[in-house]
Amino acid sequence: MTITGIAAVGAGLAAIGAGLGIGKIGGSAMEAMARQPEMHGKIQSSALILAAFVEAVALFGVVVAFLQG
Amino acid sequence: MTLSTFKSVLFSVLFLAISTTGFALENKESGEDEKFDPKEMILHHVKDAHGFHLWGEGHDAVSIPLPVILWTDNGLTTFMSSAFHHDDSGKEIVSANGGKFVKVHEKIYQLNDDATAVTFDEEHHPTNAVKPLNFSITRNVLMLFVSALLLIVLFVSAARSYAKSKDGVPTGLAGFLEPLVVFVRDEIARPMIGEHKYKKYMPYLLTIFFFIWINNIFGLIPILNGANLSGNIAFTATLAIFTFIITTLSGNANYWKHIFWMPGVPVPMKIFLMPIEIIGMFVKPISLMIRLFANITAGHVIILALMSLIFVFKTVAIAPVSVGFSLFITVIEIIVTAIQAYIFTILSALYFGMATEEAHH
Amino acid sequence: MDLITPGIGLVFWTAVTFLILLFILRKFAWKPILGAVSDREEGIKDALASAEKARLEMQNLQADNERILKEARVERETMLKEAREIKAKMIADAKEEAQAQASKMIEQAQTAIESEKKSAMAELKNHVAGLSVEIAEKVVRDELSNKDKQLKLVETMLGEATLN
Numbered sequence: 001m002t003i004t005g006i007a008a009v010g011a012g013l014a015a016i017g018a019g020l021g022i023g024k025i026g027g028s029a030m031e032a033m034a035r036q037p038e039m040h041g042k043i044q045s046s047a048l049i050l051a052a053f054v055e056a057v058a059l060f061g062v063v064v065a066f067l068q069g
Numbered sequence: 070m071t072l073s074t075f076k077s078v079l080f081s082v083l084f085l086a087i088s089t090t091g092f093a094l095e096n097k098e099s100g101e102d103e104k105f106d107p108k109e110m111i112l113h114h115v116k117d118a119h120g121f122h123l124w125g126e127g128h129d130a131v132s133i134p135l136p137v138i139l140w141t142d143n144g145l146t147t148f149m150s151s152a153f154h155h156d157d158s159g160k161e162i163v164s165a166n167g168g169k170f171v172k173v174h175e176k177i178y179q180l181n182d183d184a185t186a187v188t189f190d191e192e193h194h195p196t197n198a199v200k201p202l203n204f205s206i207t208r209n210v211l212m213l214f215v216s217a218l219l220l221i222v223l224f225v226s227a228a229r230s231y232a233k234s235k236d237g238v239p240t241g242l243a244g245f246l247e248p249l250v251v252f253v254r255d256e257i258a259r260p261m262i263g264e265h266k267y268k269k270y271m272p273y274l275l276t277i278f279f280f281i282w283i284n285n286i287f288g289l290i291p292i293l294n295g296a297n298l299s300g301n302i303a304f305t306a307t308l309a310i311f312t313f314i315i316t317t318l319s320g321n322a323n324y325w326k327h328i329f330w331m332p333g334v335p336v337p338m339k340i341f342l343m344p345i346e347i348i349g350m351f352v353k354p355i356s357l358m359i360r361l362f363a364n365i366t367a368g369h370v371i372i373l374a375l376m377s378l379i380f381v382f383k384t385v386a387i388a389p390v391s392v393g394f395s396l397f398i399t400v401i402e403i404i405v406t407a408i409q410a411y412i413f414t415i416l417s418a419l420y421f422g423m424a425t426e427e428a429h430h
Numbered sequence: 431m432d433l434i435t436p437g438i439g440l441v442f443w444t445a446v447t448f449l450i451l452l453f454i455l456r457k458f459a460w461k462p463i464l465g466a467v468s469d470r471e472e473g474i475k476d477a478l479a480s481a482e483k484a485r486l487e488m489q490n491l492q493a494d495n496e497r498i499l500k501e502a503r504v505e506r507e508t509m510l511k512e513a514r515e516i517k518a519k520m521i522a523d524a525k526e527e528a529q530a531q532a533s534k535m536i537e538q539a540q541t542a543i544e545s546e547k548k549s550a551m552a553e554l555k556n557h558v559a560g561l562s563v564e565i566a567e568k569v570v571r572d573e574l575s576n577k578d579k580q581l582k583l584v585e586t587m588l589g590e591a592t593l594n
Contacts, residue, residue, distance in 0.1 A: 041256075045256065045260075045415070048408065048411070048412065048415075049412070049415060049416070049419070052360060052412040052416065053356075055360065055364075056356040056359060056360050059359050059360055059363035059364070059367075060356075060359060062363050062367060063359055063362075063363055063434055066433050066434055067434065112432075112433070115433065116432070116433065117437065117440065138439075174432075202438060202439075203437065203438065203439045204438075204439045204442055204443070205439055206443075207439065207440070209440055210439070210440060210443045213440075213443055213444060213447050214447060217447050217448075217450070217451045220451060220455065221451065221454055221455065221458075221459075224455055224458075224459035224460075224463070225454075225455075225458045225459050227459070227463065228458060228459045228461075228462040228463050228466075229462075231462055231463065231466040232462070238470075239466075243463070246463075247463065247467065250460075250463055250464070250467070251467060254464070254467075271460060271464060272452060272455065272456035272460045272461075273452065275455070275460050276448070276451060276452045276455050276456070276460075280448065280451065301436075301437075301440060302433070302434050302435070302436045303436035303437050303438075303439075303440035303441045303444060304440060304444050306436045306441065307436075307440075307441050307444040307445050307448065308444070308448065311445075311448065362434075366433070
């Protein structure tokens with residue numbers, strides 16, 4: 001396997017982690033919204049911010065893959 | 070009224086995106102007899118370029134030339150990018166201001182004085198040339214100017230319309246832009262920075278929000294031939310550095326105390342936390358930079374990769390699938406343009422809020 | 431690798447453009463727009479506050495009106511009552527006076543009648559006396575010629591006179 005191939009696998013693994021993380025955030029946000037519909041706006045914006053933080057970690061992985069690409 | 074306007078704008082952007090992505094690819098493919106290389110094509114579209122390529126290949130290509138501005142040992146050197154005659158492999162040598170210049174993969178190199186032709190090593194890097202400081206008006210720089218001008222025209226004319234209407238009721242353009250401005254104020258600045266201090270940061274937050282958003286949208290309009298400004302790390306790095314500078318300059322005693330001597334934890338923990346917090350100070354702008362760059366670039370890469378499928382498989386049968394998927398991704402990207410501008414702005418506001426927060430324990 | 435190395439040219443142009451953009455928009459766009467928005471918000475807040483104030487004033491005014499109306503009603507009641515009392519008193523007084531007057535008049539009339547009666551009696555007596563004297567004279571003249579008769583008459587008359 002070439003170094004580019006390994007980088008691609010790494011990017012894929014990073015995507016798995018971020019997918020799990022964002023999925024958890026989204027699920028919990030939905031649950032919270034269903035429980036307290038009046039807090040809808042606040043929950044949504046904090047969920048977006050948290051998703052951005054999780055996503056950043058995956059994007060670091062992607063950038064490392066770019067380094068090899 | 071604003072909703073229907075918004076819808077029609079959305080649909081026209083979508084239509085343009087779909088129609089011209091295919092068009093751009095077609096140009097790329099025709100005239101190339103050798104094997105189609107999707108990676109080459111995608112990187113060519115995502116990266117910056119000297120000149121706006123319109124259509125055609127090689128010497129028949131039609132493109133809008135842009136000025137090349139270099140800082141060499143002999144001082145400022147300028148010439149138009151058309152002097153390279155669409156050559157991108159270093160064969161065409163341009164002499165200007167006592168230097169010899171070649172363009173390889175949209176990068177300009179200055180040949181050493183004794184060299185007459187550029188030579189390459191096995192990784193295709195020139196061996197007998199150096200890279201001068203390049204301040205050229207490239208495709209991205211041109212889009213940067215266009216987007217800044219557009220923002221100025223839009224918002225200054227909107228601001229003027231307030232003076233015209235007697236009772237301060239927004240009309241026309243201002244009626245469309247005002248809710249966005251109020252959104253930045255009420256949903257981003259106020260909750261993140263706080264009621265008393267948010268006013269100072271409003272101009273920066275508004276400018277950064279609309280600047281990123283409009284450039285994200287421009288990046289999605291392929292008729293601009295992939296002017297991928299917000300997917301360029303130089304652009305996002307500059308904006309992230311501005312956020313970092315403002316955060317650092319507005320940091321109060323409480324902020325620095327939290328970094329160097331975290332209150333409310335035992336002393337060994339304080340010592341342990343200090344390097345983490347110092348690293349965190351720099352990781353924040355770096356993550357801002359990477360997030361915007363990687364999100365936008367990844368979106369472009371996916372759309373172009375889906376389109377490349379047609380040429381990789383060399384069959385029209387795959388076209389409905391790849392067009393369908395890239396339509397889907399384009400719609401998502403339209404949402405992402407706004408979300409990424411929002412995230413960048415809200416995180417900047419969050420960092421300003423952390424820097425100016427007063428001690429409350 | 432190429433993709434994530436920032437080009438110095440683009441960094442420079444981005445910084446310059448962004449600073450100019452920030453400066454221009456701050457001066458010519460954000461200030462007027464945010465100013466107009468906050469002015470309008472202030473205006474709405476003020477309008478709401480003054481509406482609330484007007485409502486309270488209205489309420490006060492209404493309460494005042496009601497109070498004044500109530501007072502007026504009470505005053506009217508008392509005035510009417512007083513008037514009624516005065517009326518009754520006046521009627522009673524008038525009645526009393528009239529009665530007194532009437533009884534006084536009756537009394538006067540009685541005394542007048544009494545005195546009239548008395549004087550009439552006296553006059554009648556005088557008249558009767560004169561008449562009697564005249565009759566007596568005539569009778570005497572007539573009777574004096576006859577002695578017996580004279581005596582008899584005197585006797586009768588005396589007897590009658592004493593009877594009276």
